[in-house]
Every structure is written in C-alpha cells, then in structure tokens.
Amino acid sequence: MHCSPMTKPTNSPVAVEAFDVDILYDEYLSPDTAVDFDFDFDFIAPVAKPVAKPTTSALLTNPATALLLQKPIKSLTREEKIARRRAQIAKSAQKHRLRIREEMESLQDELVALEAKLAAHQASDATTWKTKAANALEMRQVSEAMNASLRQSLSETTLCVHHWTTFMPNVHAVVGQDATLQHLV
Structure with missing residues (x-):
C-alpha cells in the first residue's frame, strides 16, 4: 500500500512516493537507528543511538x-x-x-x-x-x-x-512735543 507525500505514513513497511522514486522505510533505516511510534502509529524520524x-x-x-x-x-x-x-x-x-x-x-x-x-x-x-x-x-x-x-x-x-496705535494715532506727535516742551522748561 502506497501513501502520497501529503498523507501521513504509517508504521508498516510501505513505499513513499516522492519524485517518482519508491523508498521502503525498512531499507532506509540502518540497524543503528531506532524508530519511535506514538499511539497513532504516525512515523517519527529515526533517532540515532548516542555514540x-x-x-x-x-x-x-x-x-x-x-x-x-x-x-x-x-x-x-x-x-x-x-x-x-x-x-x-x-x-x-x-x-x-x-x-x-x-x-x-x-x-x-x-x-x-x-x-x-x-x-x-x-x-x-x-x-x-x-x-x-x-x-x-x-x-x-x-x-x-x-x-x-x-x-x-x-x-x-x-x-x-x-490697540494703542488705533485709539491714539497721534501719540508719536504728542510724545515728540512733550520732549520739545521739556527742553524749554
């Protein structure tokens, strides 16, 4: 039984269809690797034994x-x-x-x-x-x-x-006259 790359592979030794090449999981795994499966039997990547x-x-x-x-x-x-x-x-x-x-x-x-x-x-x-x-x-x-x-x-x-320039337009003239008057006093 083959499974497509889009579906989850199972723990049975089935071939994987990818790029028109069939690879069996049993052939892919070396004896040095251990495969762990959870309760749903989904494939988990092989874990190498610690060296x-x-x-x-x-x-x-x-x-x-x-x-x-x-x-x-x-x-x-x-x-x-x-x-x-x-x-x-x-x-x-x-x-x-x-x-x-x-x-x-x-x-x-x-x-x-x-x-x-x-x-x-x-x-x-x-x-x-x-x-x-x-x-x-x-x-x-x-x-x-x-x-x-x-x-x-x-x-x-x-x-x-x-305001002051509006209401007192002749301030400059008055100030100027005061200065001249003070000069006379």
Missing part, C-alpha cells in the same frame, strides 16, 4: 594496535607491516577527527560566550540610548512650552500695540 566520544587515552589503549605499533619494524611480516601502517593511519585519522571535534566544541562555547557579551553590550547601549532619547524628548518639550509662551506673549503685545 560515545573517543578520547585520546581510548585511542592509545587499544591493545591490538598498541602491540603492532610497539614492535620493531624489521621483525614484522609483510601483513603485520600493512596492518601496522593501517593502524597508524587509523590512529592519525581518529586523532585528527578528535582535534576537530574539540576545536568545534571550543568554538561553539566561545560563540555562546561572545553572543552573551554582545547581548549585554546591546542591552547597556539600549539603556544608554533610551536615557539619551528620554532626556532629548524632555528638553524638546520644555523648549516647545517656552516657545508657546513666547508666541502667546508676542501676540498679546502685538494686539496691545495695535
């Missing part, structure tokens, strides 16, 4: 390779020399993979630490900028209030001056 990380001491304590690597080269047969060389290559490759893994782990730890530092700096910068923005907003509101009061007093003064 223990080899340490350098574990690489050096393998008795089969340790004996071959310790014997003098001249006393070995051709097959033992080939086995010794293969053991050397395998040990070198394992050490290399271990070094890469350790470096990746240290880089990931460093990445986490640097991201935490960056978040702390961004948070402190954010509070600094928020404080500066709040201060600037407060100063702007104060200056706008001052401008509004100055505009109000200017308009009142302008109206008062207009």
